[in-house]
Amino acid sequence: MARLLLPETQRPAPADNVFIVASAYHLILAHILARAADVAPGTSVLLMKHQPVAHFRELFGAVRADSGIPFRDVFFLGRPGTKYKRRWRAMIDFTRIRGLRTLLAEARPKRLFVFNEDDLNQYASRWVKARGGEVYAVEDGAIAYTDQLLTATPSERIKSTLFFGPRNEAVPVEGSSRRIDRYYARFPNHLRSELSARAAAIPESDLGFFETLRWPKDFMRRLGVNPETLWFDDLFLLAHSNNFRNVPEYRAGVRHRVAQLAGQGRQVAVSYHPRERNPDWLELQPLGVKLIPHAVPSEFIPLFSRRRLSAVYGDIGTALITAKWVLKSVPIVSLMDTLNVADPPLRTLFEALGIEIR
Numbered sequence: 001m002a003r004l005l006l007p008e009t010q011r012p013a014p015a016d017n018v019f020i021v022a023s024a025y026h027l028i029l030a031h032i033l034a035r036a037a038d039v040a041p042g043t044s045v046l047l048m049k050h051q052p053v054a055h056f057r058e059l060f061g062a063v064r065a066d067s068g069i070p071f072r073d074v075f076f077l078g079r080p081g082t083k084y085k086r087r088w089r090a091m092i093d094f095t096r097i098r099g100l101r102t103l104l105a106e107a108r109p110k111r112l113f114v115f116n117e118d119d120l121n122q123y124a125s126r127w128v129k130a131r132g133g134e135v136y137a138v139e140d141g142a143i144a145y146t147d148q149l150l151t152a153t154p155s156e157r158i159k160s161t162l163f164f165g166p167r168n169e170a171v172p173v174e175g176s177s178r179r180i181d182r183y184y185a186r187f188p189n190h191l192r193s194e195l196s197a198r199a200a201a202i203p204e205s206d207l208g209f210f211e212t213l214r215w216p217k218d219f220m221r222r223l224g225v226n227p228e229t230l231w232f233d234d235l236f237l238l239a240h241s242n243n244f245r246n247v248p249e250y251r252a253g254v255r256h257r258v259a260q261l262a263g264q265g266r267q268v269a270v271s272y273h274p275r276e277r278n279p280d281w282l283e284l285q286p287l288g289v290k291l292i293p294h295a296v297p298s299e300f301i302p303l304f305s306r307r308r309l310s311a312v313y314g315d316i317g318t319a320l321i322t323a324k325w326v327l328k329s330v331p332i333v334s335l336m337d338t339l340n341v342a343d344p345p346l347r348t349l350f351e352a353l354g355i356e357i358r
Helices: 024-034 056-064 086-094 097-107 119-130 154-164 207-212 215-222 249-263 300-304 318-326 344-353
Strands: 017-021 044-049 073-077 111-114 134-138 182-185 199-201 234-237 268-271 311-314 332-334
Touching (some): 017 024, 017 097, 017 119, 024 044, 024 056, 024 134, 024 207, 044 056, 044 097, 056 215, 073 097, 086 119, 086 154, 097 119, 111 119, 119 134, 119 154, 234 249, 234 300, 234 318, 249 268, 300 318, 311 318, 318 332, 318 344
Parallel strands (some): 017 044, 017 111, 044 073, 111 134, 134 182, 182 199, 234 268
């Protein structure tokens, strides 16, 4: 089977740091860390690991074509087939080991940066540690600050052990395993206890740097989206509908607030979760809002529309935390009370970060 590492014709060059990312959120943080000489000294290589996310390969093409990024080179680790089922994950990832090992063997990094501890990243961590390198974990969203645990079924654990060996672990709190030397977070003082001992702050960075890069607008154009249209007064960042199946107030609450703002003549945009099957399950477009295409990562919108936004609304999860980090002077509002959503740990975090709860 092909090694799935692209571009196939290019041999990875030695690098001091390797970043393995699997989402737009990871990509943004990787840029910030790679620019910090005290965090990632020397040269850096970016590995974009294909996930079942729409248009991730197009994102790779846009990033790779941008000479202004803080990476010596960018590679893409593909996956066989077009369908994705969780029960097949260990088997699919096992087919990708050859490509991952090729990059690590050629780059010989001193430092590896990972954003979770899935099977492939554990394999990479063991490879780097066995050769005297260090492994740094970076936060992967709200789970770093709440008491949520990752779980795997007995079947999933058996498959992971079968394909990746007995040293592969089930890590309920990603970033807490013995392989991790340091854990980078945006808000280290609020990390959960399992991660605080090795915590380090993600360096402050001039987010205007992203406005100098070509790949964000290039990526939008590859999707057929005009980046100049992503300017709004108010933005709603909504979590997946699976979180609200037992919350009857959710639909009415979001629609009421959206209608209020749109009725005042404000330009309102809504970004649904990218894995929503119904592109407008709350039927908000008839209320006069603009729907952000699913392929546009929600993390990009506050980052690249921050000079106009006057308020960001949401419910739960990482998107609001990212918005608070990016838009320090813009009101960030969680409608947890209005929507009757109960999540005490997340509520405590929102209050600590200054996210308004209504």
